[in-house]
Amino acid sequence: EAQVTQNPRYLITVTGKKLTVTCSQNMNHEYMSWYRQDPGLGLRQIYYSMNVEVTDKGDVPEGYKVSRKEKRNFPLILESPSPNQTSLYFCASSLSIQSVSSYEQYFGPGTRLTVT
């Protein structure tokens, strides 16, 4: 089944304790991205990746890191989480984003992160 998976689905952690949220897609998609969703603010992009070893900042990159060493994986790293990073996180992928006839985006099920 074609899908985007995220792990963990739920995470409660404390301020300053490094964590990684994994994202994997099995559709051979070039484009992957991370969003956070907060009440009243909607979905905002954190980072995106056009292809392996190519990453770029989205609208709210501060406090986050990503890497794209393999096409299928795009982990989100919080080196020193803070309470303002408590949010619902989504990973997404698309076949491509560069061509004019760009493609549908597929979303993972979300990771609910609480930082105390």
Next chain:
Amino acid sequence: KQEVTQIPAALSVPEGENLVLNCSFTDSAIYNLQWFRQDPGKGLTSLLLIQSSQREQTSGRLNASLDKSSGRSTLYIAASQPGDSATYLCACSGNTPLVFGKGTRLSVIA
């Protein structure tokens, strides 16, 4: 910078009614516009994707239209059902990565 607005923020209708959700965007240089459905606490499910060269797309009881020149898209839901209750989001893809509206929360009352 692209801005996407959805009005209304919330909508409540009786079962069986036809309804229209609105989405407007400020930059008409888009590649496509996508409509999503999101159930509470869940991920996003893609409903319809309209390429910039298209005017509309249909899937079952859903019909989405796109008017690039006026910066508008609508999602038409026919014969609404309680199972349609969810938040509906539109998103534009262009020279910048996907930009989302804040969504319309739809409640269909049985």
